[in-house]
Structure formats: structure tokens, C-alpha cells
Amino acid sequence: WRKKTLGSVPKFPGPQQFPVVGRIHDLPRFSMWLKFKEWADIHGPIYETHALNQTFIIVSDEKIAEELLVKRGHIYSGRPQIRSLIKHKDGPAYSALMDRHDIWKNQRKWCHAAMAEAYKHHFYGHVEREMKRYLGLMLLDPTRFLDYTREYCGRVMSRLAWDDATQGRTNGDSADRTLHCMSVSGPITNTVTPLWYIPSFANPWYQYEIKREAEQRAWWLNNFRLAKDRMRRGELPNDTWAYRYFEQIQREQGNLDLDQPEEQEVFASCMIGFLNLVGVVTISGPLKFFLMAMGLHPEWQKKCQDEIDRVCGDRMPTMEDFPNLPTVRACLKETVRWRSGVPLGVPHQAERDDEYRGVKIKKNTIILACEWNINRVPEKYPDGDNFRPERWLEPSWPTYQAPLTRYPNFREGVGMHTFGWGRRTCLGQNIVDDEMFVFGAASLWAFKSSPKVCPRTGETVPIDTQATNSHVILEPDNYFMDFKPRSDERAKQILEGYHSVLGELKL
Numbered sequence: 001w002r003k004k005t006l007g008s009v010p011k012f013p014g015p016q017q018f019p020v021v022g023r024i025h026d027l028p029r030f031s032m033w034l035k036f037k038e039w040a041d042i043h044g045p046i047y048e049t050h051a052l053n054q055t056f057i058i059v060s061d062e063k064i065a066e067e068l069l070v071k072r073g074h075i076y077s078g079r080p081q082i083r084s085l086i087k088h089k090d091g092p093a094y095s096a097l098m099d100r101h102d103i104w105k106n107q108r109k110w111c112h113a114a115m116a117e118a119y120k121h122h123f124y125g126h127v128e129r130e131m132k133r134y135l136g137l138m139l140l141d142p143t144r145f146l147d148y149t150r151e152y153c154g155r156v157m158s159r160l161a162w163d164d165a166t167q168g169r170t171n172g173d174s175a176d177r178t179l180h181c182m183s184v185s186g187p188i189t190n191t192v193t194p195l196w197y198i199p200s201f202a203n204p205w206y207q208y209e210i211k212r213e214a215e216q217r218a219w220w221l222n223n224f225r226l227a228k229d230r231m232r233r234g235e236l237p238n239d240t241w242a243y244r245y246f247e248q249i250q251r252e253q254g255n256l257d258l259d260q261p262e263e264q265e266v267f268a269s270c271m272i273g274f275l276n277l278v279g280v281v282t283i284s285g286p287l288k289f290f291l292m293a294m295g296l297h298p299e300w301q302k303k304c305q306d307e308i309d310r311v312c313g314d315r316m317p318t319m320e321d322f323p324n325l326p327t328v329r330a331c332l333k334e335t336v337r338w339r340s341g342v343p344l345g346v347p348h349q350a351e352r353d354d355e356y357r358g359v360k361i362k363k364n365t366i367i368l369a370c371e372w373n374i375n376r377v378p379e380k381y382p383d384g385d386n387f388r389p390e391r392w393l394e395p396s397w398p399t400y401q402a403p404l405t406r407y408p409n410f411r412e413g414v415g416m417h418t419f420g421w422g423r424r425t426c427l428g429q430n431i432v433d434d435e436m437f438v439f440g441a442a443s444l445w446a447f448k449s450s451p452k453v454c455p456r457t458g459e460t461v462p463i464d465t466q467a468t469n470s471h472v473i474l475e476p477d478n479y480f481m482d483f484k485p486r487s488d489e490r491a492k493q494i495l496e497g498y499h500s501v502l503g504e505l506k507l
């Protein structure tokens, strides 16, 4: 990269800016990462652009992102204001979008510990049990594969949060609505921000958001209180995050009957509610892309199935098979690289003025470590636009890591930029590792998939692999695919697995 000198003030390079608007007029609200990649190809791994009076620094290089967002994490770990989300920087509702104050710190610390404890027990077998249900449903109605995939993710999270997997579908819908409201592709008030200041009685965006957030919080609080009643009766399972929280209140505060001021309940219900919500679409998006990739790459589907048959035979794969199924893990890892679920990353904001490589960076500047671009740096990811799982399996590729019994995975090693930076790194890596592995291995064990053939024309229905909803966290648009059990015997095993867990699951 080269810095420009404007008069005597050094600046980062970047696209030409226009008075007042900066470069907002040709910044697309949808698939914005493609534009950022186009500009990165011209202006280099660090460049700046403006939208109205907001400065953005776009980083497309892992090392630069690390220098700014990790080594200088004490400066670059704020979150920018999303216009149409009300008071998100203050909390207590969305920890991922708060400023770094005590509410954020306490919630982050608590969630981190709760997640680590659950990971030690591999999420108490809920991932596998929900997978058996998923496979059973897929056998009965495979046309609903996208719907069931998101439901699976929602159910796992709601089981862990409150022992109520039946909330899984609502959880997914709630996550989707929240993501819409926080994305530039969402309400127009996120980009044309002056519209947000229309008086509330005549402001449909404001009215919508007030209602949406109130409903979401009431739903979280209701589930929290139901769990509390069960805790008081001694009926809440101890493998839930709600149990962990109540038990701590009882032990640390001596509050045995769990009577709490409403403010404390709201804090805790939002903390658990948000952790529950953030784990749905973040995983269902990559899983939907994984199913797509397997349909489009039958050679990799077959390699995975040969590996699974060799290791697992007639039983559904579980976390215990993790070390022995590197091809499955490579296909999952490659899916997330090829079609990032968070292609722009989550924006960081400078909390004070700074200087980097001789260029002044002002407080409130937004830094985007653009995951889509980082995943396409040719030295690290050759042939980056294509799905190449072998990059994780063969020593000749720069991303290869040994031993294959351990790598690739999602919680350590190469490519951890996917989960963000420094003080704001993702808290979900462990569950991503488990949930994606079990889903990937078990779905391939059970079904053979292929792109759909139109019964009338006999032609394959095309899949646009870049058609997505354009939220901060993506899911692909609906697409068609065929799923067939791999044999009659396998269909029988799927049904047996389904029946074996029905008694333990809430339906």
C-alpha cells in the first residue's frame, strides 16, 4: 500500500470521494463486500472511504488487522452506532454491539465461562440428539431442508439456554428479524440516517423497532422466569445456562428463593437470551452453504462418505469421531472460507484518536477487517474463489496444518480471523466446532444429495451460490436440492435413531 499526501496531511489511499456524500452513492446496500473487494484490488490492503461524515478504514490483510484490532485492542474495540437499533451501545440487550463498559464486560465474562464449561462436556450430547431428530425429519420431508437446518440450530441453543428446544423456531425467527434491523441492507434508516429523526408518531421504522425489541425482550424474560420457577421446584436440568446462573445467585448472594429486582432479571434474561439468539443464524448460514457445496461438489461428497463409512459404518457419527474424519472437517472449514457467514466482519470503532503508519486515525473511525477479502489473499489462499478443501489436507498448501487428527477445526489454528479480533473475538467458536462437525458428518452419513432436476424439463435447477440475504450475518437465499437416504438400511437406521431420542426431546 501507499499513503497519499493531501497537502501535508498523509492519508490512506482509497476511491475518489465526493463532497458531502463521500462515496455513499455507489456503495451497494446488498453484497457490499464485493465492492470492498473491488476497491481493495485497486487501492491495496488498507484504504479509506467515507459515507456522509463517517470515515471507514477497510482492511484486507490479516497482519494489518492484527496490528490494529489486536495489538491496539485498547483503542479499536468499540462498536459503531447502528441507527435503527435503539440504545444498543448501552445494553443490556445485545452484548456483541455494546460499548466496552461494565455491562459488556460482565456479560462477556459470564458467557465465556458458561460456553467453556458446556464445551468441556461437548454440550451434554444435545447436539447429537437434535441431529437424530433432524435426520428423521429430513427422511420424512427433505424439501424442507433449509427450514429444518435453521430449526436444528435454534433448538440446540434454546435447549442449552433454558431447556426448551421448542423455542428453537421462534429463536431463529427472532434472530433473523434482529439481524435485519442491524444491517445496512435492513431498514433504510440505517443508511439514510436523517430519516430516523422523523417524529416518532410519523416514523414507521422507529415504531417497528420499538415493538420488535419489546417483544423480543418480553420473550427472553418470560423464558427466564419460567426457568426460574422450575429451578425453585428443583425441576430445571443442571446442564442449562439458566441453571448455572440461578445456582450462582443462590451460592454467591445467598439468594435462595431467587427473588430479584426486575433490573437484575432483565440484565440476566438479556444475557442468556442474546447468547441463545446469536448462536442460530451464525451456524445455520454456514450449514446451508455446506449442504450447497456438497451438492455442487459430488467428488468431495463421495470422499467424505467413504471416510465416514470406513470410520463409522452403520452408526451415526458423533463428536468421538472428530479425530478420524479430517475430510469432513476440511469441507466444513472450506465452506466457511469460501462463503463467509460474516463477510464484512463485525465493525470495530476507534475509541480515541490514533496514528498508524504515519496516518492520523480519528476517534469514531470505523475499521472493517473484511473477511471476504482476507479469505482471498492469494499467498495464503491460492485459488481463493473456488471451493478447494484440499488446502486443509495437503502439505503443499499454505493453510495445511498437522496433525490431521486435530486440524482443521474452528476453534484454533489457521484461519481464526473468521471469528474476529482481540477483545471482541467471537464467544461461540467451541460450539461452532461441535455443532458443525456433527451436522456435516451425520448428514453425509445419512443422505446423498444432488442439485434438483426439474421434472418437467429434465434440467438441473441452477443454484446461485452468491445469492444471500445480505445481513451482517448471512444465510444463502432459498435454493433447491434433492436428498435421498443412502440405502434402505440407512433409512431404517435414521428412523431408529429418531425414535431413540423422541422420549428425551421436547417437541
Ligand code: HEM
Binding pocket: 095, 096, 097, 108, 111, 275, 276, 278, 279, 280, 282, 283, 286, 336, 341, 342, 345, 346, 347, 348, 418, 419, 420, 421, 422, 423, 424, 425, 426, 427, 428, 429, 431, 432
Ligand atoms: C461460524 C459461526 C460463527 C462465526 C463465523 C462468528 C463470527 C463472529 C465475528 C466475526 C464476531 C465479531 C468479532 C469482532 O468484532 O472482531 C463475532 C462475535 C460474537 N460471536 Fe460469533 N460467530 C459464529 C458463531 C457464534 C456462535 C454460535 C455464538 C454463540 C453461541 C457466537 C457468539 C458471539 C458473541 C457473543 C460475539 C460478540 C463478542 C463481543 O462483541 O464481545 N458466535 N462472531
